[in-house]
Amino acid sequence: MTVNSDKEAFARExxxxxxxxxxxxxQALEKKxxxxxxxxxxxxxxxxxxxxxxxxxxxxxxRQFHDAERDKARDAAFHAYGIQTFRIRSxxxxxxxxxxxxxxxxxxxxxxxxxxxxxxxxKGAKAKKKNRIPPVLKGFVRKAK
Numbered sequence: 347m348t349v350n351s352d353k354e355a356f357a358r359e360x361x362x363x364x365x366x367x368x369x370x371x372x373q374a375l376e377k378k379x380x381x382x383x384x385x386x387x388x389x390x391x392x393x394x395x396x397x398x399x400x401x402x403x404x405x406x407x408x409r410q411f412h413d414a415e416r417d418k419a420r421d422a423a424f425h426a427y428g429i430q431t432f433r434i435r436s437x438x439x440x441x442x443x444x445x446x447x448x449x450x451x452x453x454x455x456x457x458x459x460x461x462x463x464x465x466x467x468x469k470g471a472k473a474k475k476k477n478r479i480p481p482v483l484k485g486f487v488r489k490a491k
Contacts, residue, residue: 350387353387353390353392354387356392357385357386357387357392360385360392361384361385361386364384364385365406365408365436366440367406367408367436367437367439367440368384368385368394368406368436370439370440370443371395371404371406371439371443371446372384372395374443374447375395375447375450378447380397380454381397381398381399382395382396382397382398382404383395383396383398388403388424389423389424389427390423391420391423391424393405393420393424393431394406396429397454400454400455401428401429401430402429402430402431402432402453402454403424403429403430403431403432404431404432404433404434404450404453405417405431405432405433405434406434406435406436406439407433407434407435407436408435408436408437417433430453432449432450432453434446434449434450
């Protein structure tokens with residue numbers, strides 16, 4: 347086996363057996379509609395999530411496979427190809443997935459949707475139509491009677 351085929355085999359193994367945090371984040375990102383490559387070889391390394399349309403990588407840093415010096419070298423190698431890396435501690439996926447997803451949205455340059463309060467309508471109740479005039483037009487538009 348060559349170095350490349352060894353890396354490919356290792357990447358296949360990582361994809362087949364993701365950590366719990368990788369699996370949860372992968373499902374959440376798929377649900378949001380992101381297109382990404384999960385644990386695939388890229389320039390001799392295997393990033394956790396590569397977003398080709400953004401040319402950015404998200405890495406989950408847990409206890410296994412990650413050490414600060416090696417991570418710096420990886421980040422520098424990706425940076426040489428114009429790829430930005432965003433690192434997240436894997437425990438955060440369990441403690442605050444919503445914030446992790448917001449951070450990824452910001453990193454990728456996607457708009458962050460604000461939570462809106464939804465109210466349930468009572469059965470049979472009709473919604474009242476409000477005839478509000480935008481503040482800009484007040485004084486210029488008359489309400490119909």
